[in-house]
Amino acid sequence: MNDHQLLRYSRHILLDEIDIQGQEKFLGAHALIIGAGGLGSPAAFYLASAGVGRITLVDNDTVDLTNLQRQILHTTERVGHAKAKSGKQTLEQINPTIEINALVERVDDERLLELVRQADVVLDCCDNFKTRHAVNRACVAAGVPLVSGAAIRFDGQIAVFDTRKDEAPCYACLFPPDQEFEEVQCSTMGVFAPLVGIVGTMQAAEALKVVAGIGETLAGRLLLLDARSMEWSSIKIARNTACPVCGERHVTPSHASQESAANT
Structure with missing residues (x-):
């Protein structure tokens, strides 16, 4: 690091960890x-200010006036602009020394896998199950840690899925892709503005911990927040060896040989 970086990041450097x-x-x-909206805004803010050298924002949506109640990457003047590009503009003002890539596109599975393979950590800040499952599949296939967050009304959740570890579950272990879940969105259900700030900031914290190997991440745990009472609940998540996404990845050599013998 040069002298400018040593000064800019001095408060981090003072931390022994x-x-x-x-x-x-x-x-x-x-x-x-993935997503430059309510969750992606605070997550990107803190990753940029913390000095993550390369950040890629993926979002094919444009800034709407209703977004400004919570999506702090954007401004009134940018209503109608692409969220990814608006986010890039904001982040470059925060930290002009890092690289920000803005992708205004709806990525398919192949493209998503390509992007995930280039990353050290992925933050799922989207707002629908289809995309979350697609991101999870790509992360499992590429062996890249996933930090997943969600928020609706006054309820938030966050977890880390790090399938580099054999015992770690993936997102599909918790929410099976063939199971029906009610799709709820902020546009119809509403969302408490500071809630996305809390969850998105925690996603940034977990991503930084993953990158630097600091402390204990939320891998194997799901944190739930009720912002009405400001109470947190923690639930342990077990991997599902029959998971259609990560199950085969976790088969041990001895288990695999037993299965092979049983099938002959």
């Missing part, structure tokens, strides 16, 4: 953020 080595890991990392 981070120090210069940890900050250099941030600077050398690539974070992929």
